[in-house]
Amino acid sequence: MNIFTFLICILVNVVKSQSSDIVRAKILASQKTLSEKSDLYVTCSTFGSKKHSDVTVYLCHNGIGVMKQIQKVDDSDTPFIIYRVTPKDSGNYSCVYSAKEYEPSAVKARGNKIIEIRVIENFAPAHLLLSGASTVSHGAEIELLCSLPYILQTLGGCGSVQSYLMRDGVVCQVQGFDVERREARFVVKDAVPRDSGQYSCVVRPSQCFGEDEERLTGNNEVVLQVNEAFPLGLTLYSIVAVMLLLGIGLWLYRRDEVISCAKRPQTDENAVELQRHTESERQLSDEQGESFDEQGESFDEPEDYGYQNVEIGVVQTYNNSVPVYDELPSLGSSDENPTEPLYATCSKDNDLV
Incomplete structure (x- = not known):
């Protein structure tokens, strides 16, 4: 029991000696509200309070030391940088210094001035509500409500920030989110089968959505027109009908060509040769006919x-x-x-x- 009391007394004396050794300093920050994954710059100043000696300066977060640096005798300002801050880095910051060097986590003190640093998250998951049935017909209009159950902290007091409608994890629409009403409405017009999927909503408090951002243009604009597609069955029927008409037209054309060839006089070499052959056969037939007539006269005499x-x-x-x-x-x-x-x-x- 006496040993336990003795240890407590030693600890109390160490804390008292440390408290007497820690001196408060000032803190300066160029930006008190910043977005997630940005860098925080603060400066601890010992101007007017430090004696002519080297000291160790500590940056404290919510009364506990998180970083330390040695400040030379001729310096009075010591900069600190916290890289890629997260929402967990939000809170109260202050500076102290000491002639002795301690581990930052062992220093529990607050400086002369306290500043509040607020880190705004880039994307805040929101709640999405579907207005109407989850199954709709082709060409229907779908309305979705994106909302947050808490007050949203924004950069520079933006009244409207960006919100994103996601389909299967991919951004499909961007809309302004009303910070005061804590909601945004998305509309999918003329729904088609490719609009099917899993939808969700996120809000970006670190990005203001101004009225001038509702219409943005690049270096040039191109016009794209999407025509209504014909049903597959109608397209097949159209192809069959066109092929049938082409077949009928080709048959009529060949028939007319055959008729015209039959009516057209033979002027080529084959036609001339055929005509000569026909005349030769006709002449030969005439000669044979005359010969038969002569023989017939001689056969008329005998009666038996x-x-x-x-x-x-x-x-x-x-x-x-x-x-x-x-x-x-x-x-x-x-x-x-x-x-x-x-x-x-x-x-x-x-x-x-």
Whole structure:
């Protein structure tokens, strides 16, 4: 028990000795409100209070030391930089110094002047409410309400900041967020299937949304017109109809070409050759007709049109017809075949005897 009391007394004496050794200093800051991930610049000043010696200057956050630097005897101002601040860095800042050097976290004190530093977050998650059913038809209008349940801290007291409507994690609309009413309304007009997805809303308090930002232009503008697409079925029917019309037109064209070729006189070499061949056949036919007429006159004399005995090698004609043979094959002489007759007899029944 006596040992425990002894340790407490030692600790109290150390705190008293440290308190007597810590001297308050002044703090200066060029910017008290800044956006997230920016750098905080502050200066601790010992002007008018430091003795002619080197001291250790401490930057305190909410009464606890967070950073320290050695200040030379000839200096009175010591700058501190906190890089890429976050909302956790918001709070009260002050400066102290001491002739002794301590760990920053062991210094618990406040300076002559306290300043409040406010770090504004870049993006604040907001609540999104869908007005109407979650399933709509093509061409419908969709309204979404983005809101915050708390008062939003902004840079420079902006009355309207940027808010973003996200679809599947990608920004699809940017709208001004009313800081006083703590809400923003988004409208999706003429909804199409590609507008389907998961929507969310975030607010950017570190970026003011002025009236002059509602219309921004670049170096040039291009005009893009999107026409209404035809349904797939109608497009297929149109293609089939066009192909059918082309087929009918091609058939009519070929038919007219064939008719015109038939009516057009033959003037090429084939036509001339065909005409010559036709005339030759016609002349030959006329000559054969005359020959047949002459033979017909000689056949008019005999009245008996029956068959007659003829010698071998003689052409036999009957009924005004074309000769059967121009020349009969030789059957040989009587010396070689004495038993064979030299002639044959024909009956009216066309039987050889």
